[in-house]
Amino acid sequence: MAAAWAVLAAVLVAAQVASAAPVTAPAFLWAPKNYGFRSDDAKEVVHYQTISPKNLAKSVLEEGGWSTFMCSREDTEKHVDVAIVFIGSKLQSSDISKDKQVDPALADTLKLSFTESEFSMAFPYVSTSDDEKLEESLLSGFTENCKSGFGRNRITYTDTCAVSGQDLKTYHNMDAINDLVVSGRTNPSGQTDVIVFCSGGFEKLGTTESEGELLSQLVDLLKLSGARHTILYASQPSGYLLENPSGSPVARHLAERTNGTKTGLLSKCDGECLVKSTLLEGTFVGIVLLIILISGLMCMMGIDTPSKFEAPQES
Structure with a gap:
């Protein structure tokens, strides 16, 4: 999750730099x-x-x-x-x-x-x-x-x-x-x-x-x-x-x-x-979806499950 937030922060910084036009x-x-x-x-x-x-x-x-x-x-x-x-x-x-x-x-x-x-x-x-x-x-x-x-x-x-x-x-x-x-x-x-x-x-x-x-x-x-x-x-x-x-x-x-x-x-x-605005919107949507995908994969990788289960004991 920390890596996903780092990616999001980098994207925001890049967007701010790009907006500072002369x-x-x-x-x-x-x-x-x-x-x-x-x-x-x-x-x-x-x-x-x-x-x-x-x-x-x-x-x-x-x-x-x-x-x-x-x-x-x-x-x-x-x-x-x-x-x-x-x-x-x-x-x-x-x-x-x-x-x-x-x-x-x-x-x-x-x-x-x-x-x-x-x-x-x-x-x-x-x-x-x-x-x-x-x-x-x-x-x-x-x-x-x-x-x-x-x-x-x-x-x-x-x-x-x-x-x-x-x-x-x-x-x-x-x-x-x-x-x-x-x-x-x-x-x-x-x-x-x-x-x-x-x-x-x-x-x-x-x-x-x-x-x-x-x-x-x-x-x-x-x-x-x-x-x-x-x-x-x-x-x-x-x-x-x-x-x-x-x-x-x-x-x-x-x-x-x-x-x-x-x-x-x-x-x-x-x-x-219109073409440029559509491409820009699509780029931002793609970045958001990519961040969600990375976050989901990292969450799934963090789930610990036992490698084997014990057989139930007979009463």
Whole structure:
């Protein structure tokens, strides 16, 4: 019996270790129109694998089409005037399935952008780390996978980005970004302006604006300018979000059509999720039955019976 309890304790410890997963955050890539892809090539694509920021950068370049303007190719036709890399800090992967969002404006903007764009991809599980800023990891990933470099493009940053270098162009307010977007639309050189919008927006904000409000302003600015654009939103959770991480499994929901309309953040489990949950349930049931079997065998082995019986005495 003691051995059976030891097996059960080992199983419980293994389950606790497996449940202590690292913090992950979602990333979304979308382009409203005129992106260079046909509408049936990539629409509301979701990659459920857990990936690193550098692998995210590789997927954005290869599957998301950013290599056509990020990597130096003189003969490439220009499909994008402005590309935005928006670094957030408010969203974890577990927040996707919650009814009450930390930043409702952010959730609404991401939901509408993902479902209403001509091209959209989602990466719900991007592993995050405090060792390196997300903007540095993404740019490093772009550099590693762009063998010819970024010679044709202008990469600029907001003043909250943790990057350094010579001739580093930074923005201190939204008006400066607006001026770049307007000038980039009429730029005949074929360059794509890549703007890295880091967490917090700007160092000197006149009013306290949430991350969702800043992203919404940026999206509206791009729409009003008429510039052909694409946006990558990626989150590196920080602060109080990391103090109380959710222990519940992340639901697999992003967008689903219902009666001809599109709604996000639904609470349904898709086919792959059902298969995995069924296998997990079967595994636990098998372990319990195995423990019961071992316990029963050990109990039977512990029963002592005499090897022979004496004949009854005659009266």
